[in-house]
Every structure is written in structure tokens, then in C-alpha cells.
Amino acid sequence: QVHLEESGGGSVQAGGSLRLSCAASGDLITSSCLGWFRQAPGKEREGVAVIEGGYTTMYADSVKGRFKISISQNNAKNILDLQMDNLEPGDTAMYYCVAKRRILCRADNWRVMYATDYWGEGTQVTISS
DSSP, rough: OEEEEEEEEEEEETTOOOOEEEEEOTTTTTSOEEEEEETTTOOOEEEEEETTTHHHHEEOTTTTTTEEEEEEEEEEEEEEEEOOOSSOGGGOEEEEEEEEEEESSSSTTSSSSOOOEEEEEOOOEEEEE
């Protein structure tokens, strides 16, 4: 079992920045890949970025160069951060923290949602033009 709790969403104007955080606890050995997905109204949930093993990162093309994923430790929890800069109205969505199994976190499959994934409840990001 993995528990994920997001924070840090909000509303900013285009060009601004936001930082999302996710406190992760539980079996992070089996589910060692942590990341972020997002879902805009009327659209499917899509992968944004993941970090596996604490250092291997992968990003969606739409956010490369603007978003940075990182991980640190705070007591018994892993803190997953997503620094989002130069935000665009197209980034408006509910952002979800996810924990995935390592084997399901490769370049060819990290964007796929699996039944073994764990999810947070989400945090809203709204970008105005």
C-alpha cells in the first residue's frame, strides 16, 4: 500500500510559476516510481512527469523545459515536488500524484495507467491568460 497526499495547487496567470508537492509513504520499494499525471475537463488523464529510483526522470513533451520533478526525504516520507514555470492556459488541469511499479515506469510505458498504480486525490491548477 502507498499513501499519497498532494498540496500546492492554485491559480496564476500565464507565464507564472507554481510548485506542487506530494507526500508519499508506504511501500515505496515495490512502487518506486513516483510522478504526476493531469486531467483537464473533458480530456483523458495524461502523464506529466515521473522520477524512478530517485534520479531517472521522464517528461511529457508538452512540459519539457518548463517543469522539473524532484524528490527528497522528510522523516519517514518521500516528498515529490513538481516545479512548474512559464505556465500556459493549456496546463490547467487537476494534477494527481502517482506511485507506479518500477517495471511499469519505462520510457515506453510510464504514461500508461495500470491497476497497480496508486493515486492521490488531486490538486487543481488553473492558469489564466
